[in-house]
Amino acid sequence: MxxxxxxxxxxxxxxxxxxxxxxxxxxxxxxxxxxxxxxxxxRAWMAACPEYRVREPGRHFLFEELGESIVITRDEQGKIRAVHNSCRHRGTRLVCKAGRTPHLKCAYHGWVYSHDGRLREVPEGGGFESLDRSKLDLVPVRAETFAGQVWINLDPQAPPLAATLGGIDREVAHxxxxxxxxxxxxxxxxxxxxxxxxxxxxxxxxxxxxxxxxxxxxxxxxxxxxxxxxxxxxxxxxxxxxxxxxxxxxxxxxxxxxxxxxxxxxxxxxxxxxxxxxxxxxxxxxxxxxxxxxxxxxxxxxxxxxxxxxxxxxxxxxxxxxxxxxxxxxxxxxxxxxxxxxxxxxxxxxxxxxxxxxxxxxxxxxxxxxxxxx
Ligand code: FES
Ligand SMILES: [Fe+2]
The missing domain is CATH 3.90.380.10 (Naphthalene 1,2-dioxygenase Alpha Subunit; Chain A, domain 1)
Structure with missing residues (x-):
C-alpha cells in the first residue's frame, strides 16, 4: 500500500x-x-454505478461503456454481483435496461439465471446432446463497493479494490x-x-x-x-x-x-x-x-x-x-x-x-x- x-x-x-x-x-x-x-x-478498477441503483436483492443496473455490456445486480443473499450481459446458450443480450426482476431470463429460448449468475433453468434441456450446466453460468466480472459506488474490474487477476486505493478508503470513511x-x-x-x-x-x-x-x-x-x-x-x-x-x-x-x-x-x-x-x-x-x-x-x-x-x-x-x-x-x-x-x-x-x-x-x-x- x-x-x-x-x-x-x-x-x-x-x-x-x-x-x-x-x-x-x-x-x-x-x-x-x-x-x-x-x-x-x-485492468483498472472503475466506478460502474451508485450503490443505491442496486439497493435491494433482485434489482439490476446495466453498465454500457468501453464496448462492454455488464449487468450489476444484488443477489438473493444481498451480495453485489456483476456479470457479462450475454446468455450462455447462444450469446443473446439478457438485460436491456435497469430494473427489478425475480431472475434474469433470456428472451430468445428462455434460459433462466439467478442474480448471482447461476444457470437455473434450460427449457427442454433433454434436447441437448450433452450440456454441462455447471460450466454455463454467466461470465462474472469483479465487483466491489466503496464510497457508495459499485466498482468493477474487467481483469479477473486484478488486486482487490482496497489494496489499490492507497488508504483513500480509510480517509473518506468519516x-x-x-x-x-x-x-x-x-x-x-x-x-x-x-x-x-x-x-x-x-x-x-x-x-x-x-x-x-x-x-x-x-x-x-x-x-x-x-x-x-x-x-x-x-x-x-x-x-x-x-x-x-x-x-x-x-x-x-x-x-x-x-x-x-x-x-x-x-x-x-x-x-x-x-x-x-x-x-x-x-x-x-x-x-x-x-x-x-x-x-x-x-x-x-x-x-x-x-x-x-x-x-x-x-x-x-x-x-x-x-x-x-x-x-x-x-x-x-x-x-x-x-x-x-x-x-x-x-x-x-x-x-x-x-x-x-x-x-x-x-x-x-x-x-x-x-x-x-x-
Ligand atoms: S440465446 Fe439465450 S436462451 Fe438461447
Ligand atoms: Fe473549472
Whole structure:
C-alpha cells in the first residue's frame, strides 16, 4: 500500500521544463487511445454505478461503456454481483435496461439465471446432446463497493479494490458516503478526449480566468493543495470563507468527526484512471468519463446530498448543486475550445503550471500502466 505523499502546489518547482510536459497527441491520437483501452481500462478498477441503483436483492443496473455490456445486480443473499450481459446458450443480450426482476431470463429460448449468475433453468434441456450446466453460468466480472459506488474490474487477476486505493478508503470513511442519495444523475456526450474533463476538474490554474465570477471570487487567499496516493490524487480546494461559515458547518455536517480542512475545503479525489469524487460533509459529486473515441467521451455526472437532509442542510446541498451546475457549464464551454485547438496539432506539447500538477501525475501514471510497469 502506498503512503500518501503531499505536494504543495505553492512550492516553486525545481523540475526542468522538459519533465513537466506531455505530448498533445495523447488527446487526439486513436493509437494512444487503443493503448489506454488495452492497458488501463481493461485492468483498472472503475466506478460502474451508485450503490443505491442496486439497493435491494433482485434489482439490476446495466453498465454500457468501453464496448462492454455488464449487468450489476444484488443477489438473493444481498451480495453485489456483476456479470457479462450475454446468455450462455447462444450469446443473446439478457438485460436491456435497469430494473427489478425475480431472475434474469433470456428472451430468445428462455434460459433462466439467478442474480448471482447461476444457470437455473434450460427449457427442454433433454434436447441437448450433452450440456454441462455447471460450466454455463454467466461470465462474472469483479465487483466491489466503496464510497457508495459499485466498482468493477474487467481483469479477473486484478488486486482487490482496497489494496489499490492507497488508504483513500480509510480517509473518506468519516464522510459515510454510502448515506448519500442523488439529486441529479446524468450522462452527457462531449466532443472532448476523456482525460480533458478530469484534467480540468483537478487543476486550479484556469479558475481565476474561467470562473472569475464564481469559484475564484469565493475561495479567499488559501491556495489549493495536492496530495498523491500512488496513482491517485487529492486536490483540496478552499471554498467560501464567509464570516458565519463555521455556524453553517456545524448544522450541515453529519457524519464525521471531520478535520477543519474537511469542513473548509472540498476534497477532490481522482481515483485513477477515470473517477473523480468531490467530497464535502453535506454533498458528494461523482464525475466519470469513458472514451467513445479519441476525441469524444461520455461524461457521467451524479450529484448527491445526504439522505434525510432537512432545513439548512437540505438548502445547502441544493444551493451547492445549483452553483456547481453553473460552474460546470463554464468548464464545458472552455473544454470545447480546448479540443478544437488540440486537434489542429499546432501545439505539439502541453506544458504544465504548478497548479496543473494533478494532470502531470495522472499522465505519468498512464505512462506507467501503458508501458506495463504496473
Ligand atoms: S440465446 Fe439465450 S436462451 Fe438461447
Ligand atoms: Fe473549472
Amino acid at each position: 502506498t503512503a500518501p505523499t503531499r505536494l504543495s502546489v505553492d512550492e516553486p518547482s525545481s523540475a526542468p521544463h522538459a519533465s513537466r510536459t506531455t505530448p498533445a497527441s495523447r488527446y487526439h491520437d486513436p493509437a494512444f487511445l487503443d493503448a489506454e483501452l488495452g492497458q488501463v481500462f481493461r 464522510y459515510r458516503l454510502e448515506e448519500m442519495e442523488p439529486i441529479q444523475q446524468a450522462v452527457w456526450e462531449l466532443p472532448v478526449n476523456w482525460k480533458a474533463v478530469l484534467d480540468n476538474a483537478t487543476e486550479y490554474y484556469h479558475a481565476p480566468i474561467v470562473h472569475k465570477q464564481t469559484i475564484d471570487a469565493h475561495v479567499g487567499a488559501t491556495r489549493p493543495e495536492l496530495v498523491t496516493y500512488g496513482d491517485h490524487t487529492r486536490q483540496t480546494l478552499p471554498i467560501a470563507p464567509y464570516e458565519w461559515r463555521r455556524w453553517v458547518d456545524l448544522r450541515t455536517s453529519r457524519g464525521g468527526p471531520y478535520t477543519d480542512k474537511q469542513l473548509e475545503c472540498i476534497h477532490k479525489y481522482l481515483i485513477f484512471p477515470n473517477t473523480l469524487l468531490n467530497v464535502l460533509p453535506y454533498h458528494l459529486t461523482v464525475f466519470q468519463t469513458f472514451p467513445i473515441d479519441a476525441e469524444r467521451c461520455r461524461f457521467h455526472y451524479v450529484f448527491f446530498k445526504r439522505r434525510g437532509a432537512r432545513g439548512l442542510e437540505w438548502l445547502r446541498a441544493y444551493a451547492t448543486w445549483a452553483a456547481s451546475r453553473y460552474i460546470l457549464r463554464e468548464d464545458v464551454v472552455i473544454l470545447h475550445l480546448f479540443q478544437q485547438g488540440v486537434r489542429s496539432g499546432r501545439t505539439p506539447e502541453h506544458v504544465f503550471h504548478q497548479y496543473e500538477s494533478a494532470i502531470l501525475h495522472h499522465e505519468r501514471a498512464l505512462t506507467r500502466w501503458i508501458e506495463g510497469r504496473v
